[in-house]
Amino acid sequence: MHSNFVAHVRGQVAAYGDTRSYTYLREVGRELVEEVATYRELDREARALAEWLARRDEADRPVLLLYPPGLEFLRAFLGCLYAGVIAVPAPAPHDARSTRRVLGMLNDAGARLILTTAEFRELLAAWLRDSDESGVAVAATDEPLGDPDAWVVPALTADSTAFLQYTSGSTSEPKGVVVSHGNLVHNEAAIGAASSMDDETTVAGWLPHFHDMGLIGMLLQPLFAGGRLVFMSPTTFLKRPVRLLEAVDRYRAHITVAPNFAYELIARRVTDAQLAGLDLSTLRAVLNGAEPVRARTLDAVIERLGPAGFAPDAFLPVYGMAEVTLMATAARVGHPPVYLDVDTAELERHRIVPADNGTRLVSCGTAAPGLDIRIVDPATLRTLPDGEVGEIWIGGPSVAQGYWNRPEDTRERFAAYTEGAGPYLRTGDLGARHEGELFITGRLKDLIIMNGRNLYPHDIEEAVRDAHPAVADAPGVVLSIDAGDQERLLVVQGVRTAALGELPSVELSARIRAMVSRGFDLPAPNVVLVEHRAVHRTTSGKVQRNSMRSAFLDNTVDGVLHEEIEPSVQRLRARALATV
Numbered sequence: 028m029h030s031n032f033v034a035h036v037r038g039q040v041a042a043y044g045d046t047r048s049y050t051y052l053r054e055v056g057r058e059l060v061e062e063v064a065t066y067r068e069l070d071r072e073a074r075a076l077a078e079w080l081a082r083r084d085e086a087d088r089p090v091l092l093l094y095p096p097g098l099e100f101l102r103a104f105l106g107c108l109y110a111g112v113i114a115v116p117a118p119a120p121h122d123a124r125s126t127r128r129v130l131g132m133l134n135d136a137g138a139r140l141i142l143t144t145a146e147f148r149e150l151l152a153a154w155l156r157d158s159d160e161s162g163v164a165v166a167a168t169d170e171p172l173g174d175p176d177a178w179v180v181p182a183l184t185a186d187s188t189a190f191l192q193y194t195s196g197s198t199s200e201p202k203g204v205v206v207s208h209g210n211l212v213h214n215e216a217a218i219g220a221a222s223s224m225d226d227e228t229t230v231a232g233w234l235p236h237f238h239d240m241g242l243i244g245m246l247l248q249p250l251f252a253g254g255r256l257v258f259m260s261p262t263t264f265l266k267r268p269v270r271l272l273e274a275v276d277r278y279r280a281h282i283t284v285a286p287n288f289a290y291e292l293i294a295r296r297v298t299d300a301q302l303a304g305l306d307l308s309t310l311r312a313v314l315n316g317a318e319p320v321r322a323r324t325l326d327a328v329i330e331r332l333g334p335a336g337f338a339p340d341a342f343l344p345v346y347g348m349a350e351v352t353l354m355a356t357a358a359r360v361g362h363p364p365v366y367l368d369v370d371t372a373e374l375e376r377h378r379i380v381p382a383d384n385g386t387r388l389v390s391c392g393t394a395a396p397g398l399d400i401r402i403v404d405p406a407t408l409r410t411l412p413d414g415e416v417g418e419i420w421i422g423g424p425s426v427a428q429g430y431w432n433r434p435e436d437t438r439e440r441f442a443a444y445t446e447g448a449g450p451y452l453r454t455g456d457l458g459a460r461h462e463g464e465l466f467i468t469g470r471l472k473d474l475i476i477m478n479g480r481n482l483y484p485h486d487i488e489e490a491v492r493d494a495h496p497a498v499a500d501a502p503g504v505v506l507s508i509d510a511g512d513q514e515r516l517l518v519v520q521g522v523r524t525a526a527l528g529e530l531p532s533v534e535l536s537a538r539i540r541a542m543v544s545r546g547f548d549l550p551a552p553n554v555v556l557v558e559h560r561a562v563h564r565t566t567s568g569k570v571q572r573n574s575m576r577s578a579f580l581d582n583t584v585d586g587v588l589h590e591e592i593e594p595s596v597q598r599l600r601a602r603a604l605a606t607v
Contacts, residue, residue, distance in 0.1 A: 028216060031183040031208035033108050036250060040070040043226065043253050051098050052259040052274065059259065059270065064098050066250070069105060071175045076106025079173030081181075085140035085164055089113040089191055089203075089431075091133055092237075093120075093143045093151060096260035100236045101246055103142045103168045107190070111181030114190040115203070116237040119147065120154065124563075128201065130158055132193050136203055136431060141165045185209030191431050192239050192349045203431030204349045211243070213424040214352035215251040217395035218244060221357035222282055222312040222343065226253030231280035233264035233271055233289075240317050243353040244284045268292045269301040272335070276305045284314035286569075287324050294327035295500050308336030312360050316345035318569050319467065319485050320389045322366050339363050346391035346467055350440065350452050352425045355400065356465050358392035365390035365464055375482065377416035379459045379466065386486065390464035398423035402459055403445050405471060410445050416459045416468055420451035427452075473572055475507040476514070482547070484572065490546050491518060494538045497526040501559040504572045506579070508553070508596055515596050516552035518543065519575050521559035522588055532556050532589035540591070553596050555579065558586030 029035040039047075044067035052059040064072075080086045090112055094100035100116070107114035115136050120126040133141075143151055145167040152165045166172075189211050191203035218224070230249050234241030249256040257278045264271050272293070274280065290313075315325070329339050340363045347354040358364060366389060370382035379388075394400045399422040402411045411417040420443060429437030443451045457474070458467045469483035476482070484505040492499050503520035518539055527535070540551040561584065563571040578584045580600055592600075 028212060030185040030212070031187060032189060032211045032215075032251075033180070033183055033208070035212060036105070036108075037070070039250060039253050040066045044070070047226075047249075047253060047255055049098060049101065049249070049255070050257045050278070051096075052257065052263070052270075053097065054260065054263045059263070062098055064102075069098075069102060069250075072102045073105035073109045074175035074178040075171075075173045076103060076168055077109035077112075077173070077181075078175065078178040080106065080110040080112050081179070082173075083140065086110065086112045088140070089115045089136040089138050091115045091117050091129075091136065091138040091141045093117055093129070093141055093147065094236070095119060095144065095147070096236065096258075096262075099144055099169050104190070104236075104242075104246075106168070107142075109178065109181075111183055111187065113188050115193070116190065116242055117193065118235065118237050119143075126154070126158075130160070132201065132203070133160065133163065135193075135201075136191055139163055142168050144169045183208055185212070188428070192242070192352075192427075193237075194349050202433060202436060205428040205431055206349075206352055207428055210352045210425055210427050211247075213397060214243065214354060214395075215248055217397070217425060218248055218354050218357075219252045220396060221345070221354065221360070221392075222248075222314065223360045224248060224252040224254060224282060224312075228252060228254035228282060229278055229280045230254060230256045230258075230282045230284075231271060231274045231278060232256070232258045232283055232285070233261055234258075234285060235261050238317075239347075239349045239353050240284060240286070244314065264289070265292070269297045272297065272302070272305055272307060272332070275307055275310060279309045281309055282312045282314070283310065284316075286317040287315055287320050288318065290315060290328045291321075291324050291500055294324065294331045297331060302332070302335045305335045307332055308338070310337060310341045312343045313341045314343045314345050314357075316347060316354070316391075319469075320344045320364075320391065321489065322364070322387045322389050323489075325364050325389065344389050344391045346456075346465065348454060348456075350427050350454070351398075351421050352427055354395055355398060355421050355425070356392045356394055358390060365392075367461055367464075367466060374416070374468065377457075379414045379416065379461050381461075388466040388468070390466055392465065393463060394465075395423075395425065398425060399451075400465065401445060401448075401451065403443075403451075405453075408443070408445050411459075413460045413462075416457055418471055419454045419456045419458045419465075419467075420445065421454060422449065422451045475505070475516070482549075487516075487518075487543060487547060488570075490542060491520055491539050494542050495527070495530065495535055497523050497528075497530070497535065498539075499526075502562040502564060502570050504562060504570045504575045505552075506572055506576045508576070508579075508599065515593065516543070516549060517555070517576075517579065517596070518552045519555045519557060519562065519579060519584065521562040522556050523559050524588070533591075536589055536591050553590075553592045555584060555590040555592070556588040557584060558588065561586035 051062040193201045232245040370380040373380040402417040405418040487505040501521035544551045563574040
């Protein structure tokens with residue numbers, strides 16, 4: 028195996044240059060039109076951009092990549108790698124929140140050059156002027172730039188920084204994870220092994236290219252393995268989820284990858300009529316990760332797509348994060364997902380005890396090759412035995428180099444030791460092992476402690492979605508609010524108002540309060556119902572609980588339809604506003 032990603036890609040170009048390709052399905056009206064690039068074409072365009080970058084003074088710093096979905100981003104990303112330039116994939120700003128995020132990434136990375144398309148160049152230049160960032164240059168890479176034949180291979184090693192992957196910001200402000208060439212090569216090899224990817228494999232997908240799962244698990248993995256990719260924009264998929272299934276059928280795809288919410292959309296929105304005539308039997312590895320994997324989602328998809336040939340053993344739950352490049356664990360290909368019903372009361376005591384009719388957990392498999400995973404008590408820093416819930420720590424070649432220009436955060440997260448062993452990455456995730464399988468139970472920072480009980484917000488959030496079809500596939504968050512005398516529970520739930528029918532919002536709120544109170548033996552929660560788009564989410568679709576807590580206390584939650592807040596929490600919000 029090559030020590031750096033560029034050497035590996037060049038080897039794949041030599042082996043498969045004109046026989047392997049990437050196909051982007053661009054939405055034109057109601058049709059999807061193919062845009063195709065072979066390995067050889069991608070390589071030539073990457074060399075041209077790399078030669079041009081080598082002559083740009085701004086390229087001695089990280090370079091921000093702001094692109095719409097499509098092949099042009101991949102060409103630019105490879106061009107940066109070929110030049111030995113640190114790429115920073117980022118979402119194109121489209122509203123106030125995304126603008127603040129991208130501006131933060133620009134400043135944090137210290138970038139002085141943005142690469143984009145000719146269509147967006149002037150818009151981005153104007154945005155930079157309005158943001159007092161006129162010293163940042165903008166260049167379009169879909170115009171002729173450098174000479175591919177004049178490209179000189181840079182001196183790259185396994186330790187060379189390949190790119191900065193900014194975290195989703197689901198629990199804190201985004202940080203730039205420093206991913207080396209060695210990290211990338213090791214993790215791509217691990218993903219390939221876990222999914223049985225080879226040079227005859229076709230991947231179908233839709234994920235954002237600036238998200239770690241989209242970049243590493245979808246865009247780069249086929250090139251690493253010598254396979255093919257067929258992909259579309261996130262918007263194309265979200266508008267009509269069946270389009271992904273149509274692509275699987277048409278191109279005989281073997282692998283797809285997405286977060287759990289995408290499979291929920293498929294289960295809920297794909298109709299019998301849309302499925303008629305589709306053949307999904309080629310799918311052998313359907314990766315599900317990036318957020319909690321739900322047993323009922325897997326079951327619903329298997330039932331919905333079964334008539335089209337979707338195999339029960341196609342699902343492959345995985346676990347990972349940007350700080351470990353992408354994938355840390357995976358279930359076994361060709362085996363049905365492993366479920367474990369555990370005693371709910373024992374889970375609240377941080378123990379995994381099998382029990383009938385308890386909380387159902389989904390296994391995320393075992394550690395990827397070369398990775399060492401431990402379950403550690405976050406207070407004592409001692410390794411815990413199987414069956415005990417603790418913080419997940421990870422060591423090995425896929426663990427990234429740290430956070431860009433954040434030495435203290437890097438030491439805190441990437442230099443942990445337990446009983447003399449290390450260094451390990453402290454993931455901030457909670458989980459436990461049972462019979463060799465890893466089960467994720469929640470986030471350490473999100474854990475809710477009420478009356479001495481440890482509650483996982485995603486369990487309550489999932490239960491709330493059973494209250495009515497209007498909230499069944501809408502995002503929501505469950506938070507704890509310190510009201511002074513004790514913790515109070517707050518539910519901020521998105522609502523698809525078109526699905527409410529004749530049900531008043533006040534009645535939906537009452538249902539949610541009763542469901543949480545009875546289902547979890549808790550006092551009835553405070554409830555805020557909002558339009559479904561008002562719930563803060565990361566670019567990968569994860570809900571942002573901390574951001575929603577701040578918005579609630581600041582009284583800046585958008586799209587409020589109804590709220591039922593007890594006096595002590597109202598007073599707390601009033602005090603918070605008075606200090607602003």
